[in-house]
Amino acid sequence: MNPLPFTACRRCGTCCDKGGPTFHVEDRMLIDAGLIPATNLVTLRKGERVNDAIRGCLISLETEMIKIKGRNRTWRCIYLDSTGPACLIYENRPLECRILKCWDTRDIEAVYARNRLIRKDLLSGIPALLDLIADHDQRCSHVVLRELLDSPSGGVDAIKAVQEMIAYDQSIRLLVVEKAGVTPDMLDFIFGRPLSETIRGRSMYAGLSESGNASRPGEKISERAIYETRTDPNSL
Numbered sequence: 605m606n607p608l609p610f611t612a613c614r615r616c617g618t619c620c621d622k623g624g625p626t627f628h629v630e631d632r633m634l635i636d637a638g639l640i641p642a643t644n645l646v647t648l649r650k651g652e653r654v655n656d657a658i659r660g661c662l663i664s665l666e667t668e669m670i671k672i673k674g675r676n677r678t679w680r681c682i683y684l685d686s687t688g689p690a691c692l693i694y695e696n697r698p699l700e701c702r703i704l705k706c707w708d709t710r711d712i713e714a715v716y717a718r719n720r721l722i723r724k725d726l727l728s729g730i731p732a733l734l735d736l737i738a739d740h741d742q743r744c745s746h747v748v749l750r751e752l753l754d755s756p757s758g759g760v761d762a763i764k765a766v767q768e769m770i771a772y773d774q775s776i777r778l779l780v781v782e783k784a785g786v787t788p789d790m791l792d793f794i795f796g797r798p799l800s801e802t803i804r805g806r807s808m809y810a811g812l813s814e815s816g817n818a819s820r821p822g823e824k825i826s827e828r829a830i831y832e833t834r835t836d837p838n839s840l
């Protein structure tokens with residue numbers, strides 16, 4: 605690859621447009637001090653499929669990571685002021701933003717997978733919420749979800765299992781908003797992105813037909829079938 609024809613940040617916003625930074629232990633003070641509120645964070649959970657910008661490919665996360673949210677459900681950093689373009693928190697931008705040099709990625713490569721901040725670090729003072737998160741992680745595991753989605757012979761049992769995971773994911777979000785006073789804009793941080801959102805657009809379920817019924821081995825169904833079969837009173 606040819607080197608880029610510049611050696612200093614031009615503040616063009618291209619990096620910020622592709623996604624906000626992942627938080628590291630060094631950034632904790634920014635959140636603790638309220639300079640970056642938890643309402644502007646999103647957790648990507650273990651097993652979730654994400655685009656790895658450093659390796660340039662899709663990977664399944666081995667551990668969770670916390671990022672700045674994107675704007676309007678895109679990955680464009682919520683703090684990117686596109687009229688500039690400019691960073692709305694430039695003086696308090698996280699570590700990755702401070703060291704990223706798009707013309708020389710060695711610095712970011714050295715820190716990017718190290719000392720990542722996780723929810724447990726930030727919520728240690730609220731053990732009841734951590735218990736709820738642990739339960740949600742277990743019942744709505746991305747690792748299990750992927751195994752179900754990739755199963756060559758999952759059949760109706762697999763589709764029901766996915767439906768149950770999606771239903772639990774939705775119900776626990778509603779519960780903490782209605783009963784615990786959590787604001788909806790905190791949910792992406794507390795429970796990660798909704799499962800229904802993370803599987804959207806995928807073809808899945810070898811062994812099931814478009815209607816969600818078991819069919820010829822290898823035949824695929826779409827995500828639509830999952831939602832269609834949820835209207836079946838016998839399904840959930």
Ligand code: SF4
Pocket residue numbers: 619620623624625672681682683684685690691692693694697698701
């Ligand atoms: S925090 Fe600022 S510098 Fe970092 S990605 Fe967002 S807009 Fe860009």
